[in-house]
Amino acid sequence: xxxxxxxxxxxxxxxxxxxxxxxxxxxxxxxxxxxxxxxxxxxxxxxxxxxxxxxxxxxxxxxxxxxxxxxxxxxxxxxxxxxxxxxxxxxxxxxxxxxxxxxxxxxxxxxxxxxx
Amino acid sequence: xxxxxxxxxxxxxxxxxxxxxxxxxxxxxxxxxxxxxxxxxxxxxxxxxxxxxxxxxxxxxxxxxxxxxxxxxxxxxxxxxxxxxxxxxxxxxxxxxxxxxxxxxxxxxxxx
Numbered sequence: 001x002x003x004x005x006x007x008x009x010x011x012x013x014x015x016x017x018x019x020x021x022x023x024x025x026x027x028x029x030x031x032x033x034x035x036x037x038x039x040x041x042x043x044x045x046x047x048x049x050x051x052x053x054x055x056x057x058x059x060x061x062x063x064x065x066x067x068x069x070x071x072x073x074x075x076x077x078x079x080x081x082x083x084x085x086x087x088x089x090x091x092x093x094x095x096x097x098x099x100x101x102x103x104x105x106x107x108x109x110x111x112x113x114x115x116x
Numbered sequence: 117x118x119x120x121x122x123x124x125x126x127x128x129x130x131x132x133x134x135x136x137x138x139x140x141x142x143x144x145x146x147x148x149x150x151x152x153x154x155x156x157x158x159x160x161x162x163x164x165x166x167x168x169x170x171x172x173x174x175x176x177x178x179x180x181x182x183x184x185x186x187x188x189x190x191x192x193x194x195x196x197x198x199x200x201x202x203x204x205x206x207x208x209x210x211x212x213x214x215x216x217x218x219x220x221x222x223x224x225x226x227x228x
Contacts, residue, residue, distance in 0.1 A: 004159065034215070034216075036218075041220070042220060043120070043205075043218040043219055043220040043221065044205070044218040046215055046216070046217075049215065093160075102165075103147065103148045103150065103165065103209045103214060103216065104150065104162050104165055105162075105216060106159075106162065107152075107159045107160040108159055109157065109158060109159045110159075
């Protein structure tokens with residue numbers, strides 16, 4: 001159990017367009033989902049934490065108007081990169097946590113975004 | 117130490133060799149230390165969660181230890197196999213935030 005899917009796995013878009021990435025927990029309900037970004041040769045950097053039905057909490061330096069997060073249900077969170085720029089090109093990965101009593105996060109396979 | 121640091125950044129070992137890597141983390145306000153294995157094109161897979169000083173966990177040929185007083189954890193792989201090739205990430209959570217702060221990982225390549 002504890003499978004998380006992420007879609008799409010790879011996306012290429014033009015500058016100025018918006019891209020939506022979906023993160024789904026397939027066999028459990030996730031009270032909290034997380035969005036990370038990975039820069040080349042760097043560790044996973046937490047962008048935001050989202051709880052179902054409430055606004056996401058963004059980490060310092062992450063623009064909430066640029067990276068829109070919606071956590072509409074206990075199994076789905078979406079990240080929308082708005083008005084994408086080439087510097088937004090990166091690897092984005094989500095994770096989900098079953099409950100507040102555990103720290104363990106279950107990860108999706110990630111999305112490689114390339115903005116031309 | 118303010119961040120999570122892992123060493124070495126990468127290593128190559130021969131099939132059958134045993135190996136180990138290090139994760140250093142802030143020792144103050146510690147809550148838990150996690151190890152993940154991340155194979156290319158797959159999702160990071162949770163290996164261990166450790167919370168108590170002196171904890172040791174084992175899963176097949178892989179084991180991990182935890183020292184919360186000095187802020188380090190070791191991951192050991194006994195008799196490495198090519199399928200062990202992956203990036204091994206550690207992450208720590210503190211008592212206040214309960215979010216995971218990741219190291220940059222150790223990329224292991226096991227040569228047949």
